[in-house]
Amino acid sequence: MLSDDHNETFMCIICFESPEDRRMCRFCSKFICASCLDLVLVHDPKCPHCRAEVTREDFTKVLWLPDHLKEVDNQVKLGIANKCSEHERxxxxxxxxxxxxxxxxxxxxSVFHGKHVDHGYCSSEDAYAKTVNELREHINNVRHAVEKGQEEVKxxxxxxxxxxxxxxxxxxxFNKMHVLMHMKIDNETEKYLAKIADWSFMVHPNYSNDRHRHVLSVFLKLNSGMPEPIEYTYAIELVRYSGNASNYTVQGTGQFQPGWKNGWKSFYSVEDLASKGFLCPNEDKIKFIFKLRPTTIxxxxxVLEWHLNQMEDKRKHDEHAIARLEQEKKCLERTASEQRSKIEKIERRESELKExxxxxxxxxxxxxxQxxxxxxxxxxxxxxxxxxxxxxAAQKRHRPEDRRDEAQRYKKAHD
Structure with missing residues (x-):
């Protein structure tokens, strides 16, 4: 056994334990475990003690007396293993x-009572050579398979x-489609909210009655909609007509109920509208854009459930109105059929009269x-x-008496 000083001298300089698989640096003669050496060389190819540039071959394997005894025991066991267990020596x-x-x-x-009489046999060297050749062939096949596998891996x-x-x-x-879909959904949501609720946008000059500073006051008011308070996120944007800067936008959140309004009393200074490019030079006007949506889903x-309930009530009311109109239609159809029958009778009577x-x-x-x-x-x-x-008359004129009378009348007339 080694003393404590020797243990400290021969311990690993990385893990500070007695190494089993010892390696010694040929430059500084310090010991290190093989596992610690692998970790060191992966990150930095230098000796951790003397900082010399080294490789794995620069570290020599060291065997102490216990290691030598183990090696001798292995050789003895190997020699015993090469002897026959039934026939000594x-x-x-x-x-x-x-x-x-x-x-x-x-x-x-058979003289020695052998168990392998009449068996096929060969020398150990030939069997070893045959086995080695088979192993080499198998290794070559494995190597080809590995190369093929590497090609497949590549x-x-x-x-x-x-x-x-x-x-x-x-x-x-997909991300682009997702963004576009979200933008489309947001736009559709804003349009839908504008349809299901009546909003008013109000602009007041100097709503706060500040004598020293004239400012614009802007408010959003919910005229009609869900009776319960709903929290909305809204943004009011003042459009810039000139200049490279972007529009002036203010965002806020607040609860809205029919008749309630939210906004800012001091939204923007009136004196800065023209100088900052917010005033239209041709028409002398300003333009606002407002957007709003519920704060959470x-x-x-x-809001959607309330609107659906309203639509359901309207549908029921329309169904009742349709049912009432259908009844009136049936009554009118009966009246029309009666009138039609009367008209047919009148038409038949008229046709008879015409005949x-x-x-x-x-x-x-x-x-x-006639x-x-x-x-x-x-x-x-x-x-x-x-x-x-x-x-x-002609016959009378042609009678002799008549002629004589006519001659006498003629004569008297001329006399």
Whole structure:
């Protein structure tokens, strides 16, 4: 056994323990464990004591007396292992191929009552050489398999790099889509909130009645909406018309209820509007943009639930109105059917009257035709009567007595 001073001298300079696998630096002769040496050389290829640049070969393995005794014991055991256990002092120089064990020469002879008589055998050197060749062949196969595996690993690494690159691209694309989706949802939320609630934006010059300083006061007022107080996050932005600076934006939070308003009494100085570029030079006006939304998703959920309840009540009211209108429609349809039946009766009566009028009109036409024929016959009779009277008158003029009377009248007239 070594003394304490020797233990301190020969302990590891890293872990300060008695090393089992000892290594000694050839520059400073200090001891270090093999495991500690591996850790040191990975981070810094220098001796931890003398700081000389070293490699693993610069540290020599050191064996003490106990180590030498262990080595001797191992050699003795190895020598005993090379002797036959059944036949003393006989070396195991033959290899039984049938039993796959090492045996001595007496084990093959029946004289010595050997157990391996008539077995296949060969010398230990040949069996060793054969085993070595098989192991070398196996090692070569393993080496080829390792090389093939390394090639597969390289190929898999390239595939993995491609997959990682594709994954990063998809992740970036997904992140962009996620941001765009959030922006779209925020815009839709603002539009939807503007629809389900009536908001007013109020601007007052010098609302605080400050005589020394004229400022703009801006407020947001909820005219109609959820009756319970809801906390909103709102932002009012004053648009800048000229200059490179951004717009003037103020954010705040507050509870809103129908009739309540929140804002700032001193939002911006009136004197600085023109100098800071917030006043439109052409139209002499200022422009505001306001945005608001519930502070948390729970507040937004309350607003949506209230709006859904309002929509449900409106739907029920509309359903009742539709049912009432359907009843009125049925009554009107019954009335219309009755009126339609009356109209059909009137139309049938009218058609009958039209038929009778048509028949009467035909009769009148027949009568009118007959009267016309009668008038024509009367005219013909009258014309015949006139002709007969003329004929009679002519006959009277052509009688001798009449001629003599006419001659006498003529003579008297000329005398």
């Amino acid at each position: 006989q070396e195991l120089s033959i290899f039984c191929q049938t039993c796959a064990v090492r045996i001595c020469a007496h084990c093959l002879l 190929k898999n690494k390239r595939s993995l790099n491609t997959i990682l690159q594709y994954r990063n691209q998809r992740r970036d694309k 729970f507040e937004y959920r309350k 009778s009028l048509a028949s009467q009109r035909k009769d009148r036409e027949i009568i009118a035709g 009267s016309c024929e009668l008038k024509a016959v009367k005219r013909e009779n009258e014309s015949l009567k006139r002709k007969l009277s003329n004929i009679a």
